[in-house]
Amino acid sequence: MAKILVADDEAGLREFITDALELDDHTVVPAKDGLEAAKLLDERGFDLVLTDLKMPRLDGMGLLRKVRAEQPEVEVIVMTAHGTVDNAVEAMKLGAFEYLQKPISGPDELRLLVARAVERRGLKDRVDGAERHVEPSGPPLTYGDPAMRPVVEAIEKVARTAATVLLLGESGTGKEVAARAIHAQSPRAMQPFMAINCAALSEQLLESELFGHEKGAFTGATERKRGRLELADGGTFFLDEVGELKPELQAKLLRVLQERRFERVGGTRTLEVDVRWIAATNRDLRAMIDDGRFREDLYHRFAVFPIKLPPLRERPQDLLPLAKALLARIARDLKRSLPKLSAAAEKRLLAASWRGNVRELANTLERAAILADGDTIDATHIWLEDVGDKPIAPGGGDIKPLAELEREAILHALDHVGGNRRRAAELLGIGERTLYDKLKKYGVD
Numbered sequence: 001m002a003k004i005l006v007a008d009d010e011a012g013l014r015e016f017i018t019d020a021l022e023l024d025d026h027t028v029v030p031a032k033d034g035l036e037a038a039k040l041l042d043e044r045g046f047d048l049v050l051t052d053l054k055m056p057r058l059d060g061m062g063l064l065r066k067v068r069a070e071q072p073e074v075e076v077i078v079m080t081a082h083g084t085v086d087n088a089v090e091a092m093k094l095g096a097f098e099y100l101q102k103p104i105s106g107p108d109e110l111r112l113l114v115a116r117a118v119e120r121r122g123l124k125d126r127v128d129g130a131e132r133h134v135e136p137s138g139p140p141l142t143y144g145d146p147a148m149r150p151v152v153e154a155i156e157k158v159a160r161t162a163a164t165v166l167l168l169g170e171s172g173t174g175k176e177v178a179a180r181a182i183h184a185q186s187p188r189a190m191q192p193f194m195a196i197n198c199a200a201l202s203e204q205l206l207e208s209e210l211f212g213h214e215k216g217a218f219t220g221a222t223e224r225k226r227g228r229l230e231l232a233d234g235g236t237f238f239l240d241e242v243g244e245l246k247p248e249l250q251a252k253l254l255r256v257l258q259e260r261r262f263e264r265v266g267g268t269r270t271l272e273v274d275v276r277w278i279a280a281t282n283r284d285l286r287a288m289i290d291d292g293r294f295r296e297d298l299y300h301r302f303a304v305f306p307i308k309l310p311p312l313r314e315r316p317q318d319l320l321p322l323a324k325a326l327l328a329r330i331a332r333d334l335k336r337s338l339p340k341l342s343a344a345a346e347k348r349l350l351a352a353s354w355r356g357n358v359r360e361l362a363n364t365l366e367r368a369a370i371l372a373d374g375d376t377i378d379a380t381h382i383w384l385e386d387v388g389d390k391p392i393a394p395g396g397g398d399i400k401p402l403a404e405l406e407r408e409a410i411l412h413a414l415d416h417v418g419g420n421r422r423r424a425a426e427l428l429g430i431g432e433r434t435l436y437d438k439l440k441k442y443g444v445d
Helices: 011-022 034-043 060-070 082-093 107-121 146-159 175-184 203-211 247-259 285-290 296-302 316-334 343-351 357-371 402-416 421-428 432-441
Strands: 003-007 027-031 048-052 075-081 098-102 165-168 193-197 236-240 261-263 270-272 276-281 305-308
Touching: 003 011, 003 034, 011 027, 011 107, 027 034, 034 048, 034 060, 048 060, 048 107, 060 075, 060 082, 075 082, 075 107, 082 098, 098 107, 107 203, 146 175, 146 305, 165 175, 175 193, 175 236, 175 276, 193 203, 203 247, 247 261, 247 296, 285 296, 316 343, 316 357, 343 357, 357 402, 357 421, 402 421, 402 432, 421 432
Parallel strands: 003 027, 003 048, 048 075, 075 098, 165 276, 165 305, 193 236, 236 276
Antiparallel strands: 261 270
């Protein structure tokens, strides 16, 4: 997930881009022109800028020059109407990552281009969680609990090979963290790492994202699109939640694993691809095989080298070091001094069951950092859903009705993540549909 600034004087287009990119959990901040975008760049940190070329007050070319001069690490995608393609080419000479021609054909084209820009900068290695600590030399994961030693040793051994890896474990245990650590220590480390969540997309969209499609392959396919598998050629391809694959896609993937060949959706040309496969699941694939829901031959293709990641409750010595590492990242995101955990807060964290594992720990600490007024997080700032905690008043003070506290907590969460509803729901520890219902209940637009 990335922090993305969108600069365009067309309100409808800004809304379209925001909705499309929030599907991938990006935090999107809109700006109505280049001058407002320039001000936001000075005030906040962004990973990617999408800018129109023709805007009042400060045009896209001026904004691009500012980014390249002051924040060269930020990627820039320029958007251009048909008659200004020459200007877009000039923008790329100045350092833009790519240009996108308007009108945009659909959200898939936009999302894939943004994913490429995010991948190029290597953002995912920083935003997937502070549990991961990848370095060119030394162990790929920061750990202290003996339960993690076999995992780290297995990663170090298999990373040097081309073997397919199957990562097993509960949700939130760090399976993608492990996948990226394997890639970082492999001979393919300088090549693309492409990830896709099989549970996050419909069957048709997942097939298109994997293999790409030809123009006219289905309704809405207005042009040819290269899939993520094609873009990952030479690198590593990570299939998360592989147990959610439908039978037809399982058969197609089996062929790719066996023959390293595939066709785009609606295409007849056979393409060859060379990727290192890593799959992950929190499901019992053997039970799914017995029930006829997962192909046994595909399972054996993935399970060449299985690694099981222990849940956080089975590695208690890692909890406080992880909490401190997560707080360091949270403090950077919030642009504040690093908060400390009081002894009571540490005791409360150690007593929790952490059914959501590291992901739940990260969300709990982010809420606590927002609630803490000073530089210390106390036990009263930590909400633990498994013991029936209720939201704490963000500003402290007098007791307020529960509905008012809940509304304030929702507004705080939305403000913190720039209006990203999915991230706000995760931060609050509720489902996205529940958040929608509460927004409607409290009249929040």
